[in-house]
Amino acid sequence: FADFVGALIGIGTPSLRGRDAVADHAKLHFAGLLSRQVRSAEGLGALLSGWLRRPVQVQQFVGAWLPLRSTERTRLGRRLGGRTNLGAKLGQGAVLGAMVWDRQHHFALLVGPLDHAAFTALLPGGSALPGLVALVEQYVGHEFGWHLQLGLRSDEIRPARPGQHGRLGWDSWLGRRPRPSYDEFGFVIPSPPADTTTAPLRLAPVEALQALARRRRRAAPSHPHP
Structure with missing residues (x-):
């Protein structure tokens, strides 16, 4: 039976199996999504949410710089x-x-809020990132660019301790609470490559400033109109 279901998603014969970081039995589980001819943001979000068992949002029409040939x-x-x-x-x-x-050829995957273990697994070099990249490529192909934005719960942010915990620029923080929460801060891995051990990690300052403005508006007292 697995051969028949696998044939719907391109893994019907032994030579086509075990070719990436996602187990074949997981692909069979999501055969209903992977076999659809029409691919959608909702389908991609459902696929990744089910595989990661974490909330995943697909943000469409995200602006990105598109390089031009000479x-x-x-x-x-x-x-x-x-x-x-x-x-x-x-x-x-x-x-x-x-x-x-350009806003036509790029989307963002917002994953979270995450605990620290799940957050670390999706960083470059983590155990879950290669599988996520493989699923996105199988579902979307290589036509669109994308980046991964991780949200870490504020209660999971750990203080940096030399020799014990924290990698500079990855998961280390200075200072005490209040710390940024998932709604206020973003950790962005731009366009994860096939080599998921060397993908750069950067912060999202624009998103952080926008979230800070939203927080200030929520905290501002409301005055009734005369």
């Missing part, structure tokens, strides 16, 4: 390959720089 960049007064450089027409295709801001 032949697509604006050059004044030049022809490329015998044709007019369309990127040099002011008001039509001219672009300053080697990248453009």
Whole structure:
């Protein structure tokens, strides 16, 4: 029976099994989602939530910088390959720089709130990150870019202690509470590569400032209109 179900998702023969970090029996469990011809954000969220057993939100149309090939960049007064450089027409295709801001080909995965063990497992080098990347690639393919945003519960933030706990820039904090919560802070792994042990980790300052503004608005006293 597993062979028949596996054939629906591309693992029907032994040579096609065991090719990534996700166990085949887990893929069989989610065959209903993986076999759909139409892929959706809701389907991806359900797939990852079920596999991680953690809340997962898919944020669509997230802005990201899209690099331009050298032949697509604006050059004044030049022809490329015998044709007019369309990127040099002011008001039509001219672009300053080697990248453009794009919202059509990028999405974000918001995972959390997490306890510390689950948070660590999804960091580069963690045990769960390779499987998550494999599932996203199998469901979405390579057409879209994406990044992973982790939310850590504030009560799971541990103080840095030299020689005991905390990796600088990863999961170490200075100071005492109040500490940022999942709603106020983001840990972003941009576009996790196939080598999930070396993916960079960065903070999300824009998201943090927006969340801080929301918190201040909630804390501000409301005044009745005269």
